[in-house]
Amino acid sequence: MRKRIVRFWDMPPGHAAPALVLLSAAFAAGALAGLLMAARVDGGGQESLGSYLRAYLEAAKTGGAVPPELAPALWESARWPLLTLLLSFTVLGVVGIPAVFVVRGFLLSFAVSSFVRIFGAAGAILAFFAFGFSGTISLPVLFVLGVQGLLSALNLAGRTAGGGRGPVVLRDRAFWMRVGLCAGGLILTALLECWAVPVLLASVAELF
Numbered sequence: 780m781r782k783r784i785v786r787f788w789d790m791p792p793g794h795a796a797p798a799l800v801l802l803s804a805a806f807a808a809g810a811l812a813g814l815l816m817a818a819r820v821d822g823g824g825q826e827s828l829g830s831y832l833r834a835y836l837e838a839a840k841t842g843g844a845v846p847p848e849l850a851p852a853l854w855e856s857a858r859w860p861l862l863t864l865l866l867s868f869t870v871l872g873v874v875g876i877p878a879v880f881v882v883r884g885f886l887l888s889f890a891v892s893s894f895v896r897i898f899g900a901a902g903a904i905l906a907f908f909a910f911g912f913s914g915t916i917s918l919p920v921l922f923v924l925g926v927q928g929l930l931s932a933l934n935l936a937g938r939t940a941g942g943g944r945g946p947v948v949l950r951d952r953a954f955w956m957r958v959g960l961c962a963g964g965l966i967l968t969a970l971l972e973c974w975a976v977p978v979l980l981a982s983v984a985e986l987f
């Protein structure tokens with residue numbers, strides 16, 4: 780049983796750690812850029828976002844907030860992992876997958892930082908309930924697909940540079956099992972976005 784679990788996570792060609800470090804650095808760089816950008820936003824942009832959030836919280840207090848529909852929530856949770864998976868089948872993934880992590884880190888950091896800037900320390904609570912629960916699933920999914928996708932893209936790039944020679948990284952059963960597990964996680968994320976997150980936000984709306 781233990782050998783099966785190890786084989787399940789053993790991503791070809793066996794160099795997952797450097798890929799994880801690279802993608803973590805890309806995500807951190809995007810997060811830092813998002814933090815700096817949020818600190819520079821002022822005037823009409825910040826007022827518009829603040830007005831929207833306050834209107835949503837007021838609706839949540841009275842039970843009038845409309846939860847997202849399942850189909851848009853599925854797309855919202857799956858679009859970045861799906862793009863990462865598609866890039867893993869092409870040499871463009873060598874650059875494209877790290878770029879996805881930069882953008883994802885930027886957007887998440889910008890959103891959280893904006894919440895904190897508008898509402899102060901209480902904004903961190905709001906951001907946690909808005910992004911934290913779903914993020915505990917969607918971010919690991921993105922990293923699993925990103926690491927195996929980057930390794931696959933690097934292998935394709937190596938074979939292209941070598942004129943088609945070199946070892947072939949097969950997308951074996953473990954590869955597709957990881958994809959299936961990630962798909963299940965994304966479905967769970969969408970369900971949380973539709974049913975759990977609105978309830979959680981309503982529970983803290985009185986703080987704002």
